[in-house]
Amino acid sequence: MSEPHVLLLGPPGAGKGTQSKRLADEFGLEHVTTGDALRANKHMETEYGTPAEYMDAGELVPDGLVNEIVKEALQSADGYVLDGYPRNLDQAEYLSEITDLDAVLYFAVSESELVDRLTGRRVCADCGANYHVEFDRPETEGVCDECGGDLYQREDDTEETVKERLRVYEENTAPVVEHYRDEGVLVEVDGEGTPDEVFERVTSVVADASDE
Structure with a gap:
């Protein structure tokens, strides 16, 4: 078969970004995220205008x-890992019109684990490298290993904000998870454990899908 079409779903902090990049490397797939796709095509003309018009104004880019x-x-990719889309049922229905999915994986992670992961994240103010106070510490506390810049906690990584992000996710995107579950294509993956342990579970599912 052709290269697999893989969709990763899960709440903020579930590890989709980390695992999707590793999957793309492992299977030679395109890593497609909504943010990257918008930035790469920010001047593309559509009936809704260009992404740049909304992004530069700090406005939400419309679904269309x-x-x-x-x-x-997706049209320019043979195989891909899709991360960050669809975010609602309308987008999920549109996706089914434009492509076929070989594997839909949902990362199951407890809320307490998600809060720990997100509130512990630290970002370099200069180069944007990511660290974690527990799972991925820099050699010198508060200092980036890559460039020596100062590490800080993003405003949206405080506990109060994280819990609100998880609530919004549950409200908007949980129906998408149920949509794929009802279709019988959803595979729930235990998203807890080390990145290597999770990656082993993920690659097993994708390899099985590739063989079908």
């Missing part, structure tokens, strides 16, 4: 425009 950008990104 996001759909067009994702379609463009």
Whole structure:
């Protein structure tokens, strides 16, 4: 078969970004995220305008425009790992019209674990490298290993904000998870443990899908 089409779902902090990059490398796939696709095509003309018009104004990019950008990104890829889309049922239905999925993985992680992961994240103010106070510490506390910049906690990584992000995710995206579960294509993956342990579970599912 052709290269697999893989969709990763899960709440903020579940590890989708880390695992999708590793999957892309392992199977030679395109790593497609909504943010990257919008930035790569920010001047693409659509009936809704260009992504740049919304991004530069700090406004939410409408679903119709996001759909067009994702379609463009997927059409230029043989196999792909899709991360960060669809975020609602309308987008999920649109996705089914433009592509076929070989594997849909949902990362199951407890809320307490998600809060620990997200509130412990630290970001370099200069180069943007990510660390964690427990799981991925820099050699010198508060200092980036890559460039020596200062590490800080993002405003949206405080406990109060994290819990609100998880609530919004549950409200908007949980129906997407149920949509794929009802279709019988969803595979729930234990998202807790080390990144290597989770990656082993993920690659097993994708390898099985590739063999079918």
